[in-house]
Amino acid sequence: MDPIRMIETRRSVSNLVEPAPGPEALARAFQAAVSAPDHKRLRPWRFLVIEGEARARFGQLVADALKQREPGAPVEVLQKESQKPLRAPLIIVVAATIQPDVPGAPPVEQTLAAGAATQNLLLALHAQGYGTAWKTGPAAYCPVVKAGLGLKPDDQIIGFVYTGSIGAPPAAAPPLAHRDFVTRWTPAR
Ligand SMILES: Cc1cc2nc3c(=O)[nH]c(=O)nc-3n(C[C@H](O)[C@H](O)[C@H](O)COP(=O)(O)O)c2cc1C
Numbered sequence: 095m096d097p098i099r100m101i102e103t104r105r106s107v108s109n110l111v112e113p114a115p116g117p118e119a120l121a122r123a124f125q126a127a128v129s130a131p132d133h134k135r136l137r138p139w140r141f142l143v144i145e146g147e148a149r150a151r152f153g154q155l156v157a158d159a160l161k162q163r164e165p166g167a168p169v170e171v172l173q174k175e176s177q178k179p180l181r182a183p184l185i186i187v188v189a190a191t192i193q194p195d196v197p198g199a200p201p202v203e204q205t206l207a208a209g210a211a212t213q214n215l216l217l218a219l220h221a222q223g224y225g226t227a228w229k230t231g232p233a234a235y236c237p238v239v240k241a242g243l244g245l246k247p248d249d250q251i252i253g254f255v256y257t258g259s260i261g262a263p264p265a266a267a268p269p270l271a272h273r274d275f276v277t278r279w280t281p282a283r
Contacts, residue, residue, distance in 0.1 A: 100217065102222070104226075105159060106226070106264060107182075107226060107227055108228045109225075109264075110181065110183065110227070110257065110260070111183065111258055113145075113258070114182075114183035114218060114257065115184065115224050115257060115258075119222045124141060124215070126214045126217065127141065127211040127218070129214060130211040131207060131209075131256035132200040132207040137191060138190040138191055138207055139189060141187070142186065142189065143186055144179065144185040149179040150179070153175070155238075157172045157175040158242075159233060162238050163232065164236075177215070178274065179274065181256060183258040184257050186257065187253075188212045188254075188255060189206060189252065190208035190209075190250040192204045195275070208252045216228060223260075225259065225261075226255055227256040227257075229255075229256060230253055233254075234253065239251070
């Protein structure tokens with residue numbers, strides 16, 4: 095496929111099924127991810143693969159974390175939270191370790207580099223025929239979740255990338271015209 099067409103056709107896929115991307119497909123996707131632009135070459139990104147039984151343990155972690163954030167949360171809500179990671183055969187947690195005092199590469203640029211790596215990851219999985227969905231939500235900003243994943247409190251969770259084979263193709267995206275977002279700057283005389 096034409097590479098630009100490949101980029102344009104990426105959509106979030108909610109119906110993700112087995113088989114998950116195998117080691118070779120994942121290796122290619124991670125290689126694409128770490129090829130993202132990265133000011134000062136700080137390599138802020140980290141990737142945690144959660145697959146198989148570990149998804150249920152991760153579900154327990156996010157449900158326990160929700161209970162700590164909201165002690166009054168109904169049991170059905172906690173149950174639903176614990177099931178979320180089972181919606182895809184494989185989840186990649188993209189995290190960023192941010193260095194606070196790098197001259198020329200402030201924290202926002204390190205976050206952007208990790209976001210660019212995440213997009214590369216999505217596109218490389220899409221290019222290999224797999225579906226993806228980039229998720230965040232309160233769990234991504236929760237210290238309990240970070241600790242449970244072995245991350246430091248100051249690390250950022252850029253996203254939980256759900257991936258797998260495409261069970262059902264996503265609905266077509268609403269039409270979007272690039273012209274609505276692009277103008278040519280004309281300097282004042
Ligand atoms: C930083 C970030 C966080 C996101 N978090 C969520 C999320 O928590 N839940 C969700 O359903 N989608 C999430 N998305 C995906 C967007 O909702 C999705 O990309 C958007 O609806 C456009 O759909 P498309 O991916 O099919 O183009 C997130 C995307 C980004 C970039």
